[in-house]
Amino acid sequence: MxxxxxxxxxxxxxxxxxxxxxxxxxxxxxxxxxxxxxxxxxxxxxxxxxxxxxxxxxxxxxxxxxxxxxxxxxxxxxxxxxxxxxxxxxxxxxxxxxxxxxxxxxxxxxxxxxxxxxxxxxxGPNRPPLDNLASYEATGAVQYYVRRRDTLRGKRVVIAGGGDSAVDWALSLKDIAASVAVVHRRAKFRAAPETAAQLAGAAGRREIDLVIPYQLHALHGEAGVLRAVEVADLDGKTRNLDADILLAFFGLxxxxxxxxxxxxxxxxxxxxxxxxxxxxxxxxxxxxxxxxxxxxxxxxxxxxxxxxxxxxxxxxxxxxxxxxxxxxxxxxxxxxxx
Structure with missing residues (x-):
């Protein structure tokens, strides 16, 4: 009215x-x-x-x-x-x-x-240029925000990005997710120095897998259910990361x-x-x-x-x-x- x-x-x-x-x-x-x-x-x-x-x-x-x-x-x-x-x-x-x-x-x-x-x-989010992205967005397998941390409990999470959101959520999820991998195209992160240092420490303790220098290449799964995220390095060599959820943090x-x-x-x-x-x-x-x-x-x-x-x-x-x-x-x- x-x-x-x-x-x-x-x-x-x-x-x-x-x-x-x-x-x-x-x-x-x-x-x-x-x-x-x-x-x-x-x-x-x-x-x-x-x-x-x-x-x-x-x-x-x-x-x-x-x-x-x-x-x-x-x-x-x-x-x-x-x-x-x-x-x-x-x-x-x-x-x-x-x-x-x-x-x-x-x-x-x-x-x-x-x-x-x-x-x-x-x-709205900057979306990665990946095939069949919409089908994974529809099921929640690809997300750009985290509204409730507990929904990711026990999930294999791949995080893409190098800013504060990527680093903060990697640190926040490492204790509740089954696994956390962070994909970034360079070794240096754009996050606050203190949290970037915490990320490096967590990686050193193998609490987080730093996948560097790589970028997103493809998504693998069926009917919007994600099984793996394929990443590629600067030379085009690829590897698959087991995943249930991709969190893509490329800004707004x-x-x-x-x-x-x-x-x-x-x-x-x-x-x-x-x-x-x-x-x-x-x-x-x-x-x-x-x-x-x-x-x-x-x-x-x-x-x-x-x-x-x-x-x-x-x-x-x-x-x-x-x-x-x-x-x-x-x-x-x-x-x-x-």
Whole structure:
């Protein structure tokens, strides 16, 4: 059912940075509404890797992605921001102080400012060019994300890729899978140095089989049931790896979708912003998190949290023109009512 809503701020994206923007806006007594194309909050954290541990969230030596989303929801809960989920924003009109946002479900949201927290935009996996791939995807024999680690218990797992996802999941699965082999076309991994060192240590203890330098060549099985993954080295020599599951981690293909049609300054599928405010080239529209770009930008959740705070402070004079903002620390003022 189509909704008609009014709020101070429309936040497009319900990932971790979008949820924290609800909190930061609420702390400045700015009401917000959250819109997301996915049917649940959490963005990639919920959709792609809810059980993956995250190690660089302040005060949490380790927290899984789903746990982080749960805590962010609890933090934002006092501000009771409505959610329009399963909606794609199709059009934005108006100007700072009076924007109208339309969705593909017929919703209309009127807001004084907009925060784009859309992460990577629309995303999907980069698929390896292998014959009969679709039949194995249909049965789950080839996967690009791990939603529940326990579904791989006792399985022979082949992981392809050389980045953080490949290394992290190899380490996470080595104690529950029947076997774990990591296929990479070079000896050097692109993962964090500490986890790459852990991978090398696990390989040295024969807990993980490092298949280097090789790349995927073919899949062998029947009716979508995988028996082996064939790999080839740089000279074309092949070998077969026994496998029940192939996890292919070659990154995400991202698409800004309708965002690219909103007249904002873009660079390489990102929205350019002013670093001190996170405002885009259009007054009143801000971008934070992975979708935003400026010199020195780091694609870290914690930097997105900082950007949410900066954007909220920059939005306050748009919502309350001429009114001075007397900033107070949360330790002194608590959580205000919106």
């Amino acid at each position: 189509a909704e008609t809503m009014t709020a101070d701020v429309a936040i497009i994206g319900a990932g971790p940075v979008g949820l924290f923007a609800v909190f930061e806006c609420g702390m400045l007594k700015l009401s917000s509404v959250v819109i997301d194309a996915l049917g649940e909050v959490g963005g990639q954290c919920a959709a792609l890797y809810p059980e993956k541990p995250i190690y660089d969230i302040p005060a949490h030596p380790a927290i899984d992605a789903a746990g982080l989303i749960e805590k962010l929801e609890a933090q934002a809960a006092p501000f009771a921001a409505p959610r329009l989920l399963g909606r794609l924003v199709t059009a934005i009109s108006g100007e700072a102080g009076d924007f109208i946002i339309a969705t593909d479900q017929g919703d209309t949201v009127r807001a004084k400012a907009i925060v784009i927290a859309a992460g990577a935009g629309a995303f 293909a991202t698409d800004l979708g309708p965002i690219s049609q909103w007249g904002l300054d873009l660079a390489m599928h990102h929205v350019m912003v002013t670093p001190s405010t996170c405002e885009t080239s259009t007054r009143g529209i801000f971008a934070i998190g992975d979708v935003a770009h400026y010199p020195g930008k780091l694609k870290l959740i914690l930097q997105g949290f900082s950007e949410a705070a900066m954007a909220a402070h920059a939005i306050h004079p748009i919502v309350h023109p001429g009114e001075a903002l007397h900033f107070e620390y949360s330790t002194s003022k608590g959580v205000p009512a919106v």
